[in-house]
Amino acid sequence: GxxxxxxxxxxxxxxxTSVKIECRSLDFQATTMFWYRQFPKQSLMLMATSNExxxxxxxxxxxxxxxxxxxxSLTLSTLTVTSAHPEDSSFYICSxxxxxxxxxxxxxxxxxxxxxxxTVL
Amino acid sequence: xxxxxxxxxPVTLSEEAFLTINCTYTATGYPxxxxxxxxxxxGLQLLLKATKADDKGSNKGFEAxxxxxxxxxxxxxxxxxxxxxxxxxxALRSAxxxxxxxxxxTVKP
Numbered sequence: 721g722x723x724x725x726x727x728x729x730x731x732x733x734x735x736x737t738s739v740k741i742e743c744r745s746l747d748f749q750a751t752t753m754f755w756y757r758q759f760p761k762q763s764l765m766l767m768a769t770s771n772e773x774x775x776x777x778x779x780x781x782x783x784x785x786x787x788x789x790x791x792x793s794l795t796l797s798t799l800t801v802t803s804a805h806p807e808d809s810s811f812y813i814c815s816x817x818x819x820x821x822x823x824x825x826x827x828x829x830x831x832x833x834x835x836x837x838x839t840v841l
Numbered sequence: 842x843x844x845x846x847x848x849x850x851p852v853t854l855s856e857e858a859f860l861t862i863n864c865t866y867t868a869t870g871y872p873x874x875x876x877x878x879x880x881x882x883x884g885l886q887l888l889l890k891a892t893k894a895d896d897k898g899s900n901k902g903f904e905a906x907x908x909x910x911x912x913x914x915x916x917x918x919x920x921x922x923x924x925x926x927x928x929x930x931x932a933l934r935s936a937x938x939x940x941x942x943x944x945x946x947t948v949k950p
Contacts, residue, residue, distance in 0.1 A: 724884075726884070754938070761943075761945070762942070762943070763930065763940050763941065763942045763943050764885075764930070764940050766937075766938070769937075813884050813885065815885075815938075828873045828892065828934055829873075829875070829887060829890060829934075830934070830938055831887065832877070832884040832885040832886065832887075833884050834883050834884040835882075835883060835884040837882075
């Protein structure tokens with residue numbers, strides 16, 4: 721249980737294009753999903769918190785218009801990197817927080833996806 | 842604000858050696874504490890957690906005890922294996938999630 725998937729796992733794109741990354745909770749509903757960015761050999765940097773049906777909350781320094789987040793359902797959140805540039809190349813990881821009453825899923829534990837490696841040429 | 846400090850790596854051990862990765866935290870409330878493991882090229886996997894003082898989390902031979910008096914949650918394993926080579930993150934959850942910087946462990950045969 722508590723499986724979170726991300727798609728794609730790896731993407732290479734040209735500078736100036738937009739890339740969409742999907743994050744799905746496969747066997748539980750998630751009220752809240754998080755998007756992180758991880759640089760090589762560094763810890764995770766929280767980019768934004770996404771609640772189903774409402775606007776995402778972005779961390780300071782994260783451009784809302786560049787990193788568009790949509791949380792359309794209790795099992796899906798998407799991150800779109802718009803007009804990507806080489807400096808956006810990174811490992812993007814999502815996580816999901818279980819919904820209260822979702823059985824064996826712990827509501828105080830974030831369950832992480834496998835990550836998406838974005839390379840912008 | 843809340844924060845997590847964990848020992849800097851990298852840590853290199855021989856197989857079957859004893860492992861300790863120190864983690865201390867600062868929090869205003871009563872956070873839940875976590876250890877996550879990240880294998881190369883993958884996302885984070887929950888290794889173990891503890892939600893209140895004196896709780897011990899354990900999984901796959903790893904253990905950590907929530908020590909409120911020392912605000913610590915040190916990760917230990919009695920006998921590491923090559924397959925334990927990964928990056929380990931200590932984290933806390935209070936109002937939000939805070940991660941330590943990560944400690945890279947390499948276990949040599």
